[in-house]
C-alpha cells in the first residue's frame with residue numbers, strides 16, 4: 001500500500017497571528033510525500049530528505065490521524081522531499097502536512113475530490129487540509145493552526161480564512177509572477193512573538209478588509225510593513241521592491257520576502273527587484289502563482 005502526493009508552498013497576504021484571520025496564495029514550489037502503509041507496523045516512521053535532523057513528528061501524525069480516520073489505524077513509513085525551504089516563511093509545514101495526508105489517502109485507495117456531494121469522492125481536499133491542520137496543532141508547529149497557509153497550499157489561488165474556526169471565507173484564482181528572497185536564517189512559526197503581532201491588530205483588520213475586497217496587492221504590502229515591524233525584520237527589501245512590484249511582503253513569520261507582479265500591471269519589473277535584492281545573502285527564486293493546488297501523483 002503505497003501512495004504519493006504533492007502540495008504547494010505559499011506566500012502571505014495577511015499573517016493571522018494578530019487576529020486569527022489570515023490570507024495566503026499558492027506558489028509553484030512543491031513538497032512531495034511518499035507513504036507506505038503496513039497494517040503490521042507499530043507506529044509511523046518519518047524521514048525528511050533535505051534535513052535528516054529535522055522534526056518528523058508533523059508528518060508522522062498526519063499519517064496516523066489519516067489512517068485512524070479513513071483506514072484501520074495502519075502504521076508505516078513516510079518520506080518527504082521538498083523544494084520549499086523549511087521554516088523560511090514559505091509554508092513548508094502546510095505543504096508537508098497536505099502532501100502527507102493526501103499520500104496516505106492515496107495509499108488507502110481513496111478517491112480525492114472537492115465536491116462533498118459527489119458519491120465518487122471519498123475524501124475532499126478541504127477535509128484532508130483540516131486533518132493536516134489538526135496534526136500541525138498537535139505537533140506544536142503552528143500558532144493559529146495556519147488554515148490560511150494550508151488552504152492556499154491545498155487549493156491554490158488566494159485564500160482568506162478564519163483560523164479560529166478553520167473556515168474558508170474566500171478563494172480566488174490569481175496570475176502573478178513571483179520573486180522570493182530567502183535569507184540564510186530560519187524562523188520557526190511556533191517561536192514567533194505573538195504579543196508583538198497582536199499589537200498590530202488594527203493594521204491586520206485593515207489588511208483583512210482589503211483582502212476580502214479583492215485588493216490583494218495593497219493588502220499584502222500593508223501586511224508586510226506591519227509584520228516586519230512587529231517581528232523585527234528589516235523593511236528595506238520591501239521599500240526597494242515597491243516601485244517595481246504589484247505587492248511585496250514578509251512571508252509568514254519570515255525570514256523570506258515575496259514580491260509579486262500582476263500580469264495585468266505593466267509598471268512591474270521583478271528583474272529590477274532581483275537587481276535591488278541581489279547583493280543580499282541567501283537565495284533568490286523566480287516562480288509563479290498556482291491555482292490548482294495539491295494532488296495525488
Ligand SMILES: Nc1ncnc2c1ncn2[C@@H]1O[C@H](COP(=O)(O)OP(=O)(O)OP(=O)(O)O)[C@@H](O)[C@H]1O
Nearest residue numbers: 055080087088089090091092093096188189252253
Ligand atoms: N518537508 C518537510 N517534511 C516534513 N516536515 C516538515 C517539512 N517542512 C516543514 N516541516 C515541519 O514543519 C516545521 C516547521 O514549521 P514552521 O511553521 O516553523 O515553518 P513554515 O511552515 O515554513 O513557516 P511559515 O508558517 O512562517 O511559512 C518543521 O520543524 C517540521 O516539523
Ligand SMILES: O=C(O)C1=C[C@@H](O)[C@@H](O)[C@H](O)C1
Nearest residue numbers: 016022142143144146189252
Ligand atoms: O503558525 C501560524 O498560525 C501561522 C504562521 C504564519 O505562516 C502566518 O503567516 C499564518 O497566517 C499563521
